[in-house]
Amino acid sequence: MSNDARIPKTLPSRTGWFAPRDIAVRDPWGVRWVRVSRGAQVSVLAVGLAAFGWFVHASYRTLAEQDIIAARDATIARLETRNDAQSDEVERLERTIAALQDERDRAILARNSLDKELTRRVRERDEALAAASRLQTIVENSEESRIATSDVAMTLENELATSYLKRWRVEESLQVAEDRIAALEEQGGLLRDRAASSDRQATVLKDRIATLELIQGELVARLAPVTNNQLARLEGHLGAIGIDIERLVSGDDAEVGGPFIALTDNERPTIVDARLTALATGIQRLDALRAALPVMPLAEPVDEVDISSRFGNRRDPINGRLAFHAGTDFRGPVGTPVHVTAPGEVIRAGWAGAYGRMVRVRHAFGIETTYAHLSRVSVKVGDKVEVGDTVGKLGNSGRSTGPHLHYEVRFDDVPRDPLRFIEAGRHVQEEREQQAAVEAKPEPAP
Numbered sequence: 001m002s003n004d005a006r007i008p009k010t011l012p013s014r015t016g017w018f019a020p021r022d023i024a025v026r027d028p029w030g031v032r033w034v035r036v037s038r039g040a041q042v043s044v045l046a047v048g049l050a051a052f053g054w055f056v057h058a059s060y061r062t063l064a065e066q067d068i069i070a071a072r073d074a075t076i077a078r079l080e081t082r083n084d085a086q087s088d089e090v091e092r093l094e095r096t097i098a099a100l101q102d103e104r105d106r107a108i109l110a111r112n113s114l115d116k117e118l119t120r121r122v123r124e125r126d127e128a129l130a131a132a133s134r135l136q137t138i139v140e141n142s143e144e145s146r147i148a149t150s151d152v153a154m155t156l157e158n159e160l161a162t163s164y165l166k167r168w169r170v171e172e173s174l175q176v177a178e179d180r181i182a183a184l185e186e187q188g189g190l191l192r193d194r195a196a197s198s199d200r201q202a203t204v205l206k207d208r209i210a211t212l213e214l215i216q217g218e219l220v221a222r223l224a225p226v227t228n229n230q231l232a233r234l235e236g237h238l239g240a241i242g243i244d245i246e247r248l249v250s251g252d253d254a255e256v257g258g259p260f261i262a263l264t265d266n267e268r269p270t271i272v273d274a275r276l277t278a279l280a281t282g283i284q285r286l287d288a289l290r291a292a293l294p295v296m297p298l299a300e301p302v303d304e305v306d307i308s309s310r311f312g313n314r315r316d317p318i319n320g321r322l323a324f325h326a327g328t329d330f331r332g333p334v335g336t337p338v339h340v341t342a343p344g345e346v347i348r349a350g351w352a353g354a355y356g357r358m359v360r361v362r363h364a365f366g367i368e369t370t371y372a373h374l375s376r377v378s379v380k381v382g383d384k385v386e387v388g389d390t391v392g393k394l395g396n397s398g399r400s401t402g403p404h405l406h407y408e409v410r411f412d413d414v415p416r417d418p419l420r421f422i423e424a425g426r427h428v429q430e431e432r433e434q435q436a437a438v439e440a441k442p443e444p445a446p
């Protein structure tokens, strides 16, 4: 029990976490007691805990970093996948763009082609309008012609409109139509200007026609009274003869008939004007009557007119009874030349019973003249004679009481009074002389 002395007398409590402890250490020099104080225990424990903590922390960090790396790898893989997809998309878009460019190029070609067509059609339309304008100048008042050229222009306009439509569709597909619309609107404006120009031309033409109608109206107003006056006088003279004037107006188909030229439809006035039509009718009638005058027996059969017996009922110079005298007797010396009173053809020449030596001539309009009691006949049947030609000599042949010419005028084989023809001829001749005097009258002296 010697070692007991080495045991501390006052022992600390054996209980508690860090109560001081004595540890026996054996070494070559014996057994010794080493006291482990409370502070030393706490320090040892603290160091141990720190070491353990660090270990845990390091382990945890290592594990965490591995997770992060894995996640990052996954992300990278995902991004790479996405990148590939996007590259495909880009390629696809590039192909689409190329295709659209091709399509656009084709559309531009089509548009240029249509542009050419449009230009051509506009030119054709312009040429048609120019032709229409020229035609309008030539046939200013021809409504039919204007309508015909309008039809041509309308057809061209329709073709032009179709071309515009095609063009519009191409532009729509390109979505660049606005420029062209503006151009088309400009062209439309030009068309409207041309239409307005045509309207103005039409107005000018209408004005000119109105002026012509005015001048024509004045001419009609001046000419109508003159024509009507002349016509009335001539109709009066011819009417006094007692023959049908309408027959003279409508003409005669005999070969010796006067020239009668009716107006053809083309020569009739195109502008319907009642006054103008009346004037034209009057002039035509006057011309027809004037043309009839030279072929009617208006002349005198002998130069020295000495009437011994008139036309109509009279007492017969031979038997003293009342009888109808179908002609006029002209007294004169035997041998006096007897003249034919109108152009015509000899139808009788020679002895004719009571008429003695007789000549009968057929004229136009169914008129015949007879020259009787001649001492000599100087024509033969079939001879063509002109007014004033000598057909024989005055005589006393046949049933006659003295030298005289028995002169007859028959119209449609009905005897007429020869003196009325002669009087009408004198009036016509007087008026001709008056007219000639008026026309030849010199300007009055100042």
Ligand SMILES: [Zn+2]
Pocket: 309, 325, 327, 328, 329, 405, 406, 407
């Ligand atoms: Zn007689």
